[in-house]
Amino acid sequence: MATPMTPAQWRAVLTAEGVKYTEYQGWTTRGRDAATGKAFGPVHGVLNHHTAGSNSLHAVAVGGAPNLPAPLAHTFLPKSGVAVLVSCHRANHAGLAAANVYAAIVAEKTLPKQDKSKTVDGNDCLYGIETENLGNGKDVYTRAQYDAWVRWNAAICRHHGWSAGSIAGHLETSIEGKVDPRGPVEGYGDRGRFEFTMKQLRADVDERLKHPASWSPGATTPYTVARGDTLWSIAASKLGDGNRWKEIAELNSLKDADAITPGQKLKLPRK
Structure with missing residues (x-):
């Protein structure tokens, strides 16, 4: 259990971890707390997504999706690898998560197959990032994008004292058959092209957490x-x-x- 990061903490942890970022206007006050009557937090983990589109910043930050008001995540990560902070409050990104998977995230244990009979609202308690990718299995995550992705997840885990076991992909929690995130990655550190998996992302975050926040892979x-x-x-x-x-x-x-x-x-x- 942890209290959601404040804007100042977001800035500090991302800077320390080497994440380049910009701030979308109004990100410190934008959220779904007032509209839903549900506060964001306590937080227990991190959920990763791909946008299934391109040029998605406006939709993630303020435009939303059909029947789903923005913000759609806390951070938007474009191909450039320069993250955009769009909200530090409650965001519509997780939807209903299988309760057994959520429990494993909280306990930082291996994630089981979803038991769809019981759910929790992931928007209450999970940070979310939308990483820009078409999600068609062909669109490539850039090297800079994946490096920032690992750093972003690690920054949150380092701040809260979590392990990489606290991060998940939407495909692992969703009871609606979500497939994100997926797709090929241009490379990372000394590694060449590879296929994205949450197992690999967790391994890369875990490796990063063994080093100081200033560390760079392959360096x-x-x-x-x-x-x-x-x-x-x-x-x-x-x-x-x-x-x-x-x-x-x-x-x-x-x-x-x-x-x-x-x-x-x-x-x-x-x-």
Whole structure:
């Protein structure tokens, strides 16, 4: 259980995580709380969508869809990878979610197949992002777009102390047969083209959460351990900050910080 982020917190966590963003006019007050009489929060997770269209910012922010008033998410993510904040209040993005899946999100456990007999209103308690893609299985998510997508999810999880188990796709929660998000991804970090799956997104968010918010995927350089090296001395000489030895240890899965030997190959984070 967590209190929804304030505008100031949104700005802070996205900036720290390296998400480039703009603010749609009125995003700090726009929402469905007053119209529905239902407040947004407490929040328990994050729901991911594709727009199934192009140039969808106006629809997501203020235009809405047939029989579905805007805002349709908290954030719109176009191909450029520059996120647009459209609301920090209740948004029409989740609809009815299978209660058993929702419970798994809250518990950060593996998501089960939807039991459609019991539902919860996901708009009450889930953050939502609409990522621009036609959803036809051919339209490609750009490298910048996917990188921002991972960072956006990680920023929320990091702020609330959640794991990647707190994020889901609409296809995993919906009792209406939603298929989003899906489609090919241009690449991510050192990875080339691949097919989007929520399993992969969760893995990439999980990996990101193991590092400082300033970390970038694939941003490593090789280093060969010299005689007399310690992780502290390597961090001080190569990264300019001896306190970053913990990043080196985590990046190389070193349980014992002193267990390095001359000639050993290490990966160093970007300076």
